[in-house]
Amino acid sequence: MPESGFRRNQLGLVGWLSGGRYGIERYAFTLHRLTGLAILAYFLLHILVGSSRMLGEETWNSVMERLDSPVFRYGEFLVYLAFAFHALNGLRLALTELGFFLGAPRQPVFPYTSSVRRQRPLFVLVMIVAAVVVVLGGYDFFFAHPVK
Amino acid sequence: MIETRSRKQSGGSEEVIKTVQFSVLRYDPKTLPAPRVDSFNVPVTKGLTVLDGLHYIKENLDSSLAWRYSCRMGVCGSCGMFINSYPRLACNTQVLELKTDTVHLKPLPNFDIIKDLVPDLSVLFEKHRSVRPFIVRRDVSIDELPSGEFFQSVEELERYLQFTYCIKCGLCMAACPTVATDRRYLGPQPLTQAYRYDIDSRDDGSDERKEEALGSHGAFRCHFAGACSEVCPKGVDPALGIQLSKRRAFVASLGLLPKKRLAAVAPPVTSAKRREGTPDAPERTVR
Numbered sequence: 001m002p003e004s005g006f007r008r009n010q011l012g013l014v015g016w017l018s019g020g021r022y023g024i025e026r027y028a029f030t031l032h033r034l035t036g037l038a039i040l041a042y043f044l045l046h047i048l049v050g051s052s053r054m055l056g057e058e059t060w061n062s063v064m065e066r067l068d069s070p071v072f073r074y075g076e077f078l079v080y081l082a083f084a085f086h087a088l089n090g091l092r093l094a095l096t097e098l099g100f101f102l103g104a105p106r107q108p109v110f111p112y113t114s115s116v117r118r119q120r121p122l123f124v125l126v127m128i129v130a131a132v133v134v135v136l137g138g139y140d141f142f143f144a145h146p147v148k
Numbered sequence: 149m150i151e152t153r154s155r156k157q158s159g160g161s162e163e164v165i166k167t168v169q170f171s172v173l174r175y176d177p178k179t180l181p182a183p184r185v186d187s188f189n190v191p192v193t194k195g196l197t198v199l200d201g202l203h204y205i206k207e208n209l210d211s212s213l214a215w216r217y218s219c220r221m222g223v224c225g226s227c228g229m230f231i232n233s234y235p236r237l238a239c240n241t242q243v244l245e246l247k248t249d250t251v252h253l254k255p256l257p258n259f260d261i262i263k264d265l266v267p268d269l270s271v272l273f274e275k276h277r278s279v280r281p282f283i284v285r286r287d288v289s290i291d292e293l294p295s296g297e298f299f300q301s302v303e304e305l306e307r308y309l310q311f312t313y314c315i316k317c318g319l320c321m322a323a324c325p326t327v328a329t330d331r332r333y334l335g336p337q338p339l340t341q342a343y344r345y346d347i348d349s350r351d352d353g354s355d356e357r358k359e360e361a362l363g364s365h366g367a368f369r370c371h372f373a374g375a376c377s378e379v380c381p382k383g384v385d386p387a388l389g390i391q392l393s394k395r396r397a398f399v400a401s402l403g404l405l406p407k408k409r410l411a412a413v414a415p416p417v418t419s420a421k422r423r424e425g426t427p428d429a430p431e432r433t434v435r
């Protein structure tokens with residue numbers, strides 16, 4: 001780190017990526033951002049693959065053949081995991097960022113409580129729903145339509 | 149002798165419970181090319197705070213150690229530091245409660261280092277100032293009414309009271325992942341104060357705060373990581389203030405925000421009788 005970096009003492013990406021010793025919502029924050037990027041990357045790949053159809057049926061078939069491998073199938077399941085988390089956590093964020101489930105401001109009396117703790121049951125609930133979605137999807141991926 | 153005095157200063161008993169190593173980041177941007185870590189052994193008595201430990205080091209082991217403090221009681225907001233990788237007030241943190249044999253001390257991150265454990269909080273104060281953290285009125289000049297009061301109900305007060313407890317310690321700014329990557333993001337403290345004044349029934353300055361508080365480095369850059377509210381030593385709950393300000397902005401964007409009924413100025417009290425035996429007010433020292 002250059003001298004000015006030491007002086008600036010900015011946590012930068014490390015502060016953004018690591019949840020540190022803070023609560024679960026700070027980890028959810030990081031995961032939400034990362035899964036968002038992963039879904040975006042998948043989306044770009046998806047467009048790219050889909051557009052290969054424009055190059056004719058043969059190209060399309062060869063691309064599809066190449067993608068029909070366990071790596072991509074498992075990769076797709078990872079995207080599905082990311083989607084389940086991102087969608088349900090996003091629902092929680094949409095609600096809390098509009099002030100729902102946070103409670104009203106109150107006199108801070110020690111030991112303090114906070115809006116973050118008050119919305120935690122909602123976080124637990126959406127994570128349970130996400131787990132159910134993942135289990136159902138996992139069944140479909142691995143048992144109903146197993147990887148060949 | 150000095151040692152005894154320093155232990156007494158902690159206000160606790162004199163019985164040394166254990167020796168704890170204070171591992172302190174030392175850095176002077178003017179003289180050192182890079183930070184280093186110095187370790188000191190501090191005898192810990194019951195009730196000894198991290199701040200007391202630093203005093204012990206300064207008095208007995210290394211007088212060149214620099215940190216900032218003033219009130220020693222969680223009121224002034226000067227002594228925020230990164231204690232075992234968590235932003236805390238040194239005066240509000242007892243060493244034994246940390247339950248470790250080594251206390252790692254670093255200056256609050258996301259602020260420039262002035263020296264050792266002293267962060268440069270001026271960026272926080274500038275951001276705070278930028279949201280105009282005071283009552284703004286167009287209809288009456290507050291300067292002309294230095295002794296006037298506004299009517300305000302208890303309910304109106306309770307809407308923002310929690311946010312007034314802020315001591316500007318900057319712990320929330322050190323915990324925020326968005327402040328970590330975006331220096332221009334206002335951060336939890338200033339945004340909460342912008343909201344605190346926006347919803348004050350005496351204030352008419354929302355429009356003047358809008359550009360800063362709701363602009364591209366304002367409240368909507370917050371993604372509710374919640375760390376600010378967790379670390380706040382005064383229970384201010386900045387995350388709540390920011391989310392409520394987003395809600396307010398959203399409702400306003402739909403044109404559904406009810407028009408604020410501005411608090412009226414209370415006329416000077418003339419009719420009330422003075423209770424017998426009430427002493428006279430002292431002479432004014434400032435005019």
Ligand code: SF4
Nearest residue numbers: 314315317318320380
């Ligand atoms: S909101 Fe809390 S943590 Fe942030 S500056 Fe104010 S008192 Fe400190």
Ligand code: FES
Nearest residue numbers: 219220225227239
């Ligand atoms: S010294 Fe004032 S808050 Fe710690």
